[in-house]
Structure formats: structure tokens, C-alpha cells
Amino acid sequence: MTAPLETPLLETPLLETRGVWQRFGGLVANSDVSISVGRGEIVGLIGPNGAGKSTLFNLIAGVLPPTQGSIIFDGEDVTTLGAAERCQRGIGRTFQVVKSFETMTVIDNVIVGALIRNTVMRVARKKAYEVLEFCGLAARANVMASDLVPSEKRRLEVARALATEPKLLLLDEVLTGLTPVEAQTGVELVRKVRAAGITVLMVEHVMEIVMPLVDRAIVLNLGKVLVEGKPTEVVRNPEVISAYLGDRHAVGA
Numbered sequence: 001m002t003a004p005l006e007t008p009l010l011e012t013p014l015l016e017t018r019g020v021w022q023r024f025g026g027l028v029a030n031s032d033v034s035i036s037v038g039r040g041e042i043v044g045l046i047g048p049n050g051a052g053k054s055t056l057f058n059l060i061a062g063v064l065p066p067t068q069g070s071i072i073f074d075g076e077d078v079t080t081l082g083a084a085e086r087c088q089r090g091i092g093r094t095f096q097v098v099k100s101f102e103t104m105t106v107i108d109n110v111i112v113g114a115l116i117r118n119t120v121m122r123v124a125r126k127k128a129y130e131v132l133e134f135c136g137l138a139a140r141a142n143v144m145a146s147d148l149v150p151s152e153k154r155r156l157e158v159a160r161a162l163a164t165e166p167k168l169l170l171l172d173e174v175l176t177g178l179t180p181v182e183a184q185t186g187v188e189l190v191r192k193v194r195a196a197g198i199t200v201l202m203v204e205h206v207m208e209i210v211m212p213l214v215d216r217a218i219v220l221n222l223g224k225v226l227v228e229g230k231p232t233e234v235v236r237n238p239e240v241i242s243a244y245l246g247d248r249h250a251v252g253a
């Protein structure tokens with residue numbers, strides 16, 4: 001008789017939040033949030049200002065411990081691990097407010113990320129160059145980060161996170177505030193990231209850009225998951241239209 005097969009790891013989600021709460025004093029920023037992200041997916045996290053998206057990112061990345069609930073990453077409960085340990089496990093992130101080191105060169109910024117995996121400087125530098133090429137920033141390697149234009153700074157944020165060799169990349173509004181051409185370049189970069197085998201969870205406000213890109217959208221409102229599903233379903237959902245999108249995004253409007 002053959003032994004029953006264990007569930008292959010490939011079929012388990014890469015990320016799960018289970019009943020996650022985050023309270024700041026009396027304010028409930030995340031309320032019983034349970035989401036999952038499958039391996040190889042691009043998932044969009046959307047919702048109005050103050051819905052709790054950045055808070056959820058911080059809980060997933062380990063910046064904050066949740067008040068309640070657990071975070072499961074790659075089959076492991078990482079709830080009590082700090083941000084550096086989660087980065088080691090394979091959670092990479094960008095920040096809504098660009099956090100690159102302005103007084104360092106572009107390549108040195110990326111080396112900081114690469115050193116998390118490769119402590120030999122020569123190896124980290126090589127990795128950093130590869131990542132800059134991947135992100136279309138190789139020609140800017142030796143300029144100061146402060147001299148980059150805003151769209152390049154966003155790509156540098158992505159490059160820094162990619163240099164840590166994540167399994168999951170959390171992108172916090174990397175396409176916001178860009179021209180349509182720059183945003184399209186950003187979309188292509190996100191597609192390349194997924195093609196490289198990296199799962200993506202992204203917070204975005206620009207629906208026209210994010211909806212064609214994502215496989216699934218999760219809508220947060222008032223700290224709770226309002227709806228999740230295929231982008232085409234989500235944009236037609238009356239609750240989403242009323243809480244977030246407004247009539248201008250309603251199908252046929």
C-alpha cells in the first residue's frame with residue numbers, strides 16, 4: 001500500500017494572514033484580516049485612504065507585531081519574527097515614502113540590500129549590478145540617489161528590495177505619481193519580477209493601471225476585507241463602488 005501523499009508545498013499559499021488585528025490605542029487599523037497570496041500571483045491590495053493597507057504591509061513585513069492573529073509565510077508562522085528575520089526568510093518590501101539613502105550612490109544603495117544574502121562585498125556588488133540591469137537602472141549606478149528623478153527613485157526602491165532575493169515582494173504605491181509612460185514601464189517591471197518567479201503583493205491607488213496587472217484584488221475598507229476576487233469582478237462590485245471607486249469607475253459609466 002502506498003503512503004498518502006503530503007500536500008505538496010507548492011499548493012500551499014506563500015503568504016497567509018490569519019485573523020490579524022492591529023489597534024493603535026482606540027483606533028482599529030486592521031480588523032480580523034485573513035488574506036492569502038498564492039505562489040506566483042500578483043495580488044493588488046486596494047482601498048480608500050486610511051483603510052489599513054500600509055498597516056497590513058507593516059504587519060506582513062514584521063515592522064509591527066499584530067495585536068492579535070498570525071502571519072504564515074512559506075509554511076512557517078513568522079508572527080513573532082522581526083523585519084530582518086522575515087527579510088531573511090524572503091519577504092522584501094518597498095516603502096510608500098521612498099527610503100533610499102540619498103547621500104549614497106545608486107549601486108551602494110542596492111549593495112545594502114544584496115549584503116543581506118551575500119556578505120562578500122565583491123559578490124554583493126555583482127548581484128547589485130545584475131539587479132540594476134534588471135530594473136533598467138544600470139546606467140545610473142554611480143550617480144547619487146538624490147540625483148535620480150522620482151520615477152527612478154521608485155525603481156531604486158524596487159531594486160533594493162529585489163537585491164535581498166525575496167520570494168514575496170511587497171510594493172507600496174510604486175506606480176503612484178508617475179506619468180502614464182513611467183507607470184507603464186513600472187508595470188512591465190512588475191511583470192518581469194513575476195516572470196522571475198517572485199510573488200507580488202502591491203498596494204496601489206491608480207485603478208486603471210493596477211487592475212489589468214493583477215491576478216486578484218483584495219479591497220480593504222475601514223480595516224476589514226470588503227471583497228476579494230478577479231479584478232473584473234471587484235470593479236463591478238456595488239460595495240466596492242460605493243466605498244471606494246465611486247460611480248465614475250462603474251462598468252458602463
Ligand SMILES: Nc1ncnc2c1ncn2[C@@H]1O[C@H](COP(=O)(O)OP(=O)(O)OP(=O)(O)O)[C@@H](O)[C@H]1O
Nearest residue numbers: 024027028029047048049050051052053054055056
Ligand atoms: N503608527 C500609527 N499610530 C497610530 N495610528 C496609525 C498608525 N499607523 C496608521 N495609523 C492609522 O491607522 C489607519 C490606517 O492607516 P494606513 O496607513 O494603514 O491606511 P492606508 O490604507 O495605507 O492609507 P493610505 O492609502 O492613505 O496610505 C489610519 O487611520 C491611520 O491614521
